[in-house]
Amino acid sequence: MNRRNFLITPPAMALALGLGSAPLQSLAAPAILTPASRILPREGKKPRIVICGGGWGGMTAARYLRELIPNSDVVLLERNPTFWSGPMSNKWLIDIVNTDFVNHDMQRPANRYGYTLLQTEVTGFERDRKLVRTAHGLIEYDFLILSGGIRNAYEAWFGNDQRAIDHTRTHFPSAYIPNAEMFALKRKVQAFKGGTLVMTLPPPPHRCPPSPYERACLIAWHIKKNRIPGKILILDPKPKVAPIHMGYQTAFRELYPDIITHVPNARVQELDPFNKRIKTSAGEFRFDDAILMPPHQAAEMVWQADLIGKDANGKPTGWADMHPRLFHAHSDDSVYFVGDLMGAISDQFGHYPKSGHVANYVGRIVAQNIAERVSGKEVLARLPDNLCYMMVNAEPQEEISVKFEYEVDPASGKVIQTQIDMDVRTEDLVKEDFAWIKEKFSDFLAI
Amino acid sequence: MAKPPRIWVSNAKPARGEIVRVRAQIEHQMESGLRSDEAGRLRPRNIVRKFEARLGQTLLFTWEPGISIAQNPYIEFTFAARDSGELVMVWADEKDPPLEARKTITLS
Amino acid sequence: MKRRDFVTGSAALGGALMLPSGPARAQSRPPPANPLAPNPAEFKRAMGEFVGTARPLESGLKMELPVLADNPGAVPVHVWVTLPITESHYCKELIVLAELNPSPLACRFSFSPAAGTAEAAVRLRLSQSQTLHALARMSDGKVLVARQAITVAASGCGM
Numbered sequence: 160m161n162r163r164n165f166l167i168t169p170p171a172m173a174l175a176l177g178l179g180s181a182p183l184q185s186l187a188a189p190a191i192l193t194p195a196s197r198i199l200p201r202e203g204k205k206p207r208i209v210i211c212g213g214g215w216g217g218m219t220a221a222r223y224l225r226e227l228i229p230n231s232d233v234v235l236l237e238r239n240p241t242f243w244s245g246p247m248s249n250k251w252l253i254d255i256v257n258t259d260f261v262n263h264d265m266q267r268p269a270n271r272y273g274y275t276l277l278q279t280e281v282t283g284f285e286r287d288r289k290l291v292r293t294a295h296g297l298i299e300y301d302f303l304i305l306s307g308g309i310r311n312a313y314e315a316w317f318g319n320d321q322r323a324i325d326h327t328r329t330h331f332p333s334a335y336i337p338n339a340e341m342f343a344l345k346r347k348v349q350a351f352k353g354g355t356l357v358m359t360l361p362p363p364p365h366r367c368p369p370s371p372y373e374r375a376c377l378i379a380w381h382i383k384k385n386r387i388p389g390k391i392l393i394l395d396p397k398p399k400v401a402p403i404h405m406g407y408q409t410a411f412r413e414l415y416p417d418i419i420t421h422v423p424n425a426r427v428q429e430l431d432p433f434n435k436r437i438k439t440s441a442g443e444f445r446f447d448d449a450i451l452m453p454p455h456q457a458a459e460m461v462w463q464a465d466l467i468g469k470d471a472n473g474k475p476t477g478w479a480d481m482h483p484r485l486f487h488a489h490s491d492d493s494v495y496f497v498g499d500l501m502g503a504i505s506d507q508f509g510h511y512p513k514s515g516h517v518a519n520y521v522g523r524i525v526a527q528n529i530a531e532r533v534s535g536k537e538v539l540a541r542l543p544d545n546l547c548y549m550m551v552n553a554e555p556q557e558e559i560s561v562k563f564e565y566e567v568d569p570a571s572g573k574v575i576q577t578q579i580d581m582d583v584r585t586e587d588l589v590k591e592d593f594a595w596i597k598e599k600f601s602d603f604l605a606i
Numbered sequence: 607m608a609k610p611p612r613i614w615v616s617n618a619k620p621a622r623g624e625i626v627r628v629r630a631q632i633e634h635q636m637e638s639g640l641r642s643d644e645a646g647r648l649r650p651r652n653i654v655r656k657f658e659a660r661l662g663q664t665l666l667f668t669w670e671p672g673i674s675i676a677q678n679p680y681i682e683f684t685f686a687a688r689d690s691g692e693l694v695m696v697w698a699d700e701k702d703p704p705l706e707a708r709k710t711i712t713l714s
Numbered sequence: 715m716k717r718r719d720f721v722t723g724s725a726a727l728g729g730a731l732m733l734p735s736g737p738a739r740a741q742s743r744p745p746p747a748n749p750l751a752p753n754p755a756e757f758k759r760a761m762g763e764f765v766g767t768a769r770p771l772e773s774g775l776k777m778e779l780p781v782l783a784d785n786p787g788a789v790p791v792h793v794w795v796t797l798p799i800t801e802s803h804y805c806k807e808l809i810v811l812a813e814l815n816p817s818p819l820a821c822r823f824s825f826s827p828a829a830g831t832a833e834a835a836v837r838l839r840l841s842q843s844q845t846l847h848a849l850a851r852m853s854d855g856k857v858l859v860a861r862q863a864i865t866v867a868a869s870g871c872g873m
């Protein structure tokens with residue numbers, strides 16, 4: 160596959176329309192669209208649902224909206240030309256799965272399920288006029304779903320020092336967002352010759368909490384197998400490894416005792432990416448190479464839509480301001496949130512885990528809720544669950560897992576969470592993991 | 607008790623006399639009988655009362671948990687590999703049919 | 715299996731000994747006797763029954779656990795007999811006691827000589843900071859003991 164596929168589409172690039180593209184004009188000069196043009200004209204009175212972000216959540220919502228509201232006009236806006244999966248991407252780093260396993264065509268599901276896929280950049284909203292602004296023009300909606308995932312909040316480290324941000328992004332990419340960084344990280348891992356590899360973890364909530372430790376284990380396995388004189392230093396702001404605390408502790412201790420060091424309570428205080436120095440609340444470290452995960456926040460689109468939550472002091476929470484049971488914006492019930500950008504759900508546990516599993520689950524719930532509204536039925540509040548498998552050993556392949564179950568406390572009406580860590584690493588869990596991803600991919604990628 | 611037990615053994619092909627380490631965990635609520643439900647009634651106790659490990663026909667040991675054992679009970683144990691055979695582990699709670707897991711141990 | 719446990723308002727997860735909390739429930743009934751209260755009589759009884767007339771020896775049995783339990787709902791405890799184990803000299807029985815738990819006898823192991831070892835690791839839920847005791851009875855009648863204090867980080871009903 161072509162690496163350039165992951166570059167963000169420049170606005171000047173031709174429209175890549177799925178359904179509903181205009182018939183070819185004659186040989187006259189082409190009508191060049193500008194961002195101010197209205198594109199994708201409405202088809203009659205069909206309810207129009209525009210989904211911003213075609214990842215785990217957005218693609219699932221698109222499929223189920225088409226299925227549940229046959230008479231709907233569903234538009235999916237995605238900046239990338241192809242789908243890239245976070246789940247399984249750690250395994251791809253060390254070639255346990257190949258590129259075709261994590262990278263997929265998006266046009267096929269669009270055609271199969273019957274929604275319009277447009278490769279473009281969402282740049283803003285005019286909610287009062289129910290318009291989405293994109294690099295290619297303005298698009299009308301009746302319902303809007305924001306499913307753009309996360310952004311890297313580098314400014315928490317560097318303020319507005321753009322040079323430091325760019326240097327960090329280009330030299331120490333974290334590859335937690337589907338883009339060109341995935342390839343940069345894989346090259347980095349494969350080219351690693353030794354020394355100290357620092358991995359910073361963001362403070363919670365962040366995308367897929369158990370996955371940085373999985374990444375550490377798999378890179379450590381690569382180091383061990385190839386006898387590279389390297390060490391991994393995990394700088395973790397949390398007081399301990401979590402979730403699957405004991406499963407990971409055992410793996411670190413038994414499988415990678417000379418490679419992985421986990422440093423708890425290590426909040427990043429100062430970072431000098433040029434001289435490769437990092438100061439944390441647990442001490443100062445030098446690194447030879449690094450995977451620097453900055454704090455995560457809701458994707459830019461939630462900020463552009465002015466739908467970020469505020470805390471008691473009026474400061475932005477960094478995540479969507481939404482109804483915890485119905486997933487729409489508190490201030491605008493035509494706007495729904497799906498996936499990692501969602502805000503807090505309950506004061507017992509905070510956020511739903513920012514996982515592909517939850518994004519897929521909530522994508523479906525939101526489609527059901529919109530379908531209920533369109534057909535005038537009662538809107539039901541539904542709960543997701545979560546399940547994550549994490550590989551800790553590559554030879555033999557062994558995994559651990561964590562499950563979250565949700566229910567509503569009838570007394571308080573609040574959602575409460577039960578967490579089940581499976582700490583015993585087994586080969587069965589690897590089989591279940593591959594069965595899980597197959598089921599999920601077939602749910603929204605039509606494979 | 608529907609979910610399969612998770613089992614890890616340090617070496618399924620041990621030398622005679624080698625100490626084999628086993629880890630086993632199941633998903634189980636371990637309902638203590640001390641908690642009440644929404645209506646304030648005590649929830650009936652249901653915990654794993656007995657765990658048994660055999661190698662072939664030979665009993666290695668039994669474990670009888672009380673209510674102070676954590677949810678999703680975890681047990682790690684060792685045994686000296688004297689024979690080849692099926693390592694059979696059985697969990698019995700106070701409600702459901704017992705759960706069983708097996709691993710083949712072959713002396714090398 | 716359905717999990718209908720209400721751990722509202724508590725930072726600790728997954729503790730099955732957790733009492734229901736929240737004002738609504740507190741008002742619906744008079745406060746019951748605290749089911750998490752220690753049971754010293756039961757602790758004495760279980761200890762006495764196991765030890766009998768033997769004088770417990772402070773060596774030959776090891777117990778390992780964290781000094782500080784950050785998750786009182788799953789505290790790892792590892793016990794093992796360090797004496798040589800043979801067909802004719804082995805550990806018959808081993809118990810773990812949580813002195814201040816409502817039900818102090820946490821669990822009992824019965825080993826057969828075929829095991830060739832006497833070792834186990836389990837996880838306990840602890841209602842408060844306390845001392846854990848492990849007691850082993852050998853086939854020759856000797857009783858071995860190991861103890862360790864543990865501080866439970868989370869407050870109150872961290873179980």
Ligand SMILES: Cc1cc2nc3c(=O)[nH]c(=O)nc-3n(C[C@H](O)[C@H](O)[C@H](O)COP(=O)(O)OP(=O)(O)OC[C@H]3O[C@@H](n4cnc5c(N)ncnc54)[C@H](O)[C@@H]3O)c2cc1C
Nearest residue numbers: 212214215216238245281307308498499513514515516518
């Ligand atoms: C290494 C790693 C391992 C993981 N492992 C697991 C796992 O094992 N199990 C699990 O369940 N989850 C896992 N995850 C988490 C999972 O990837 C995410 O939780 C999931 O992708 C969230 O779905 P989403 O739809 O919210 O975001 P995404 O899948 O990231 O989709 C968002 C999409 O929006 C697009 N977008 C954003 N902004 C714009 C814009 N302005 N214009 C146009 N398009 C835009 C992006 O390009 C992207 O395609 C892992 C993640 C990583 C990084």
